[in-house]
Amino acid sequence: MDSFAPRPADKFSFGLWTVGNTGRDPFGHPVRAVQAPTRIVEKLAACGAWGVNLHDEDLVPFGSSAAERDAIVRDFRRALQDHGLCVPMATTNLFSQPIFKDGAFSSNDPRVRAFALQKTMTAIELGVELGAETYVFWGGREGSEADACRDPRVALQRMKDALDFLCAWCKDQGYRLRFALEAKPNEPRSDIYLPTTGHMLHFIETLAHKEMVGVNPEVAHESMAGLSFTHAVAQAMWCGKLFHIDLNAQRIGRYDQDLRFGSEDLKQAFLLVRLLEGTSGTARYEGPRHFDSHAYRSEDDEGVWEFARGSMRTYNMLKLRAQQFDADPQVRAWIAERKDAHMDPLLAGPYSKARAQALRAAQMDVAAIGAEGLHYERLDQRMLEHMLGVRS
Numbered sequence: 001m002d003s004f005a006p007r008p009a010d011k012f013s014f015g016l017w018t019v020g021n022t023g024r025d026p027f028g029h030p031v032r033a034v035q036a037p038t039r040i041v042e043k044l045a046a047c048g049a050w051g052v053n054l055h056d057e058d059l060v061p062f063g064s065s066a067a068e069r070d071a072i073v074r075d076f077r078r079a080l081q082d083h084g085l086c087v088p089m090a091t092t093n094l095f096s097q098p099i100f101k102d103g104a105f106s107s108n109d110p111r112v113r114a115f116a117l118q119k120t121m122t123a124i125e126l127g128v129e130l131g132a133e134t135y136v137f138w139g140g141r142e143g144s145e146a147d148a149c150r151d152p153r154v155a156l157q158r159m160k161d162a163l164d165f166l167c168a169w170c171k172d173q174g175y176r177l178r179f180a181l182e183a184k185p186n187e188p189r190s191d192i193y194l195p196t197t198g199h200m201l202h203f204i205e206t207l208a209h210k211e212m213v214g215v216n217p218e219v220a221h222e223s224m225a226g227l228s229f230t231h232a233v234a235q236a237m238w239c240g241k242l243f244h245i246d247l248n249a250q251r252i253g254r255y256d257q258d259l260r261f262g263s264e265d266l267k268q269a270f271l272l273v274r275l276l277e278g279t280s281g282t283a284r285y286e287g288p289r290h291f292d293s294h295a296y297r298s299e300d301d302e303g304v305w306e307f308a309r310g311s312m313r314t315y316n317m318l319k320l321r322a323q324q325f326d327a328d329p330q331v332r333a334w335i336a337e338r339k340d341a342h343m344d345p346l347l348a349g350p351y352s353k354a355r356a357q358a359l360r361a362a363q364m365d366v367a368a369i370g371a372e373g374l375h376y377e378r379l380d381q382r383m384l385e386h387m388l389g390v391r392s
């Protein structure tokens with residue numbers, strides 16, 4: 001048995017739009033055929049995936065009649081059953097139709113804002129029907145080029161109003177959904193509102209039903225902003241808001257590449273898996289490991305499934321390496337929390353006048369502490385050696 005082969009317990013999921021990507025880009029036509037959603041389910045199951053995620057329009061083409069919709073959903077559900085896949089997450093396409101050219105929830109046009117809410121409610125019903133527990137919001141068109149068209153504060157208020165309404169509606173319907181907000185700095189808009197996970201985490205605190213809203217950080221999006229993805233994910237975990245995650249790979253300073261997980265910046269990928277799996281002794285992330293990525297445009301159908309298998313395999317390989325790194329006695333000794341019998345009591349507990357006085361009176365040898373080497377070169381080298389498999 002291949003120890004890196006995906007298992008259901010790994011909770012690996014892919015979007016219909018990811019392995020279904022036809023390779024179309026702003027400069028080139030599709031290079032692969034459109035696949036039926038039922039075929040994607042069958043192929044994903046054969047690769048060892050656990051779940052499949054979708055936008056409303058990935059499954060039910062825009063403008064379908066009620067009867068067409070029901071037939072499509074029935075066939076899709078049968079495929080899920082036949083192949084043992086679940087739908088852990090669903091989302092709304094609020095970016096492809098021309099009506100959303102200047103945003104959905106933040107649009108200046110009340111007709112557009114109303115349509116965005118209507119479309120989202122219909123899409124949430126679809127997601128719930130398929131068993132989704134997480135509902136993602138990626139506001140790809142919520143942004144601007146001609147910035148004078150709208151005060152960004154107005155846009156934020158409109159997005160808050162929309163989410164407050166949708167949270168209340170879900171509660172009213174008795175749905176046990178959790179919302180996960182996904183940030184991106186730019187593309188397709190010049191500037192997208194709420195551009196990073198950090199922005200999202202603050203925005204969530206302003207919402208009426210903030211307990212049901214968390215984040216869906218994406219490797220590529222945080223990296224586009226030149227930021228550390230692991231730090232963003234760690235902050236989300238620290239405040240109990242990592243509801244979902246979009247795994248892929250990206251090189252800083254480029255368009256949204258959505259590359260195969262681990263195919264760029266392997267060190268960040270290693271640190272991310274280490275964080276999610278809690279191999280250093282911290283709480284593990286228990287949600288889906290979703291791949292929001294697609295195969296290179298050079299690939300045919302077979303290459304798409306090689307891409308999918310590779311994504312899951314890399315995650316599991318990094319997981320093993322992270323476990324070995326954190327089990328290494330030398331590493332544990334190097335990163336063990338430093339204790340100081342004099343200083344620790346001064347730093348612990350709530351504020352008090354006595355503590356403030358004691359802190360002001362404390363003596364530290366500032367020059368000596370400043371001169372100490374921390375040996376992070378040695379630690380980082382050891383980490384690389386674990387990553388490269390020469391210390392297993």
Ligand code: GLT
Pocket residue numbers: 017055091092136137138182218246292
């Ligand atoms: C789109 C986007 C992704 C989002 C998807 C969810 S849609 O493919 O590029 O980052 O996660 O709406």
Ligand code: MN
Pocket residue numbers: 138182218246292
């Ligand atoms: Mn994404």
Ligand code: MN
Pocket residue numbers: 218220221256257258292
């Ligand atoms: Mn992306």
